[in-house]
Amino acid sequence: MDQPPDEKTPLPQPGQCTCIKPDGSRCRANARTGRDYCFIHDPDSAAEREAARSDGGKERSRRLTVLSVDAPDVRVGSAADITTLLTETMSHVRRGQIAVPVANSVGYLAGITLKALQRDDLEQRVARLESVLARQQANPEADSEIEFVNPEKRR
Numbered sequence: 001m002d003q004p005p006d007e008k009t010p011l012p013q014p015g016q017c018t019c020i021k022p023d024g025s026r027c028r029a030n031a032r033t034g035r036d037y038c039f040i041h042d043p044d045s046a047a048e049r050e051a052a053r054s055d056g057g058k059e060r061s062r063r064l065t066v067l068s069v070d071a072p073d074v075r076v077g078s079a080a081d082i083t084t085l086l087t088e089t090m091s092h093v094r095r096g097q098i099a100v101p102v103a104n105s106v107g108y109l110a111g112i113t114l115k116a117l118q119r120d121d122l123e124q125r126v127a128r129l130e131s132v133l134a135r136q137q138a139n140p141e142a143d144s145e146i147e148f149v150n151p152e153k154r155r
């Protein structure tokens with residue numbers, strides 16, 4: 001590792017790493033306490049450096065636990081479907097099959113989907129009422145029956 005210092009390479013300052021780099025310049029890092037080399041150049045710290053690198057790799061490869069890519073797509077066409085999805089998600093997170101942040105995301109998106117379904121249902125009911133009222137206004141003599149039935153309860 002140590003190259004012969006060339007003429008221009010100054011002697012190390014007290015506490016400076018004594019390593020001479022391949023370009024002939026001296027390492028400018030501080031030597032480790034009681035040692036002649038810095039952390040990077042100390043031959044005795046190779047195992048520590050490898051452990052630090054390995055920990056960094058583990059940190060990078062840590063991913064959120066999710067269901068398998070083979071898991072079926074979620075279908076939510078009704079409030080009942082959302083209830084099923086949420087109860088399944090609760091089971092998955094309790095068994096450790098999905099990470100808590102993933103379950104939280106499912107819960108958040110399920111809430112948005114439920115609101116959209118409810119709004120869609122309301123819009124359909126209002127549209128039916130409007131069409132009945134329009135027919136009545138066009139023909140007031142006709143005996144039209146308005147069906148005020150919540151389609152959710154008709155099933």
Ligand SMILES: [Zn+2]
Nearest residue numbers: 017027038041
């Ligand atoms: Zn060094």
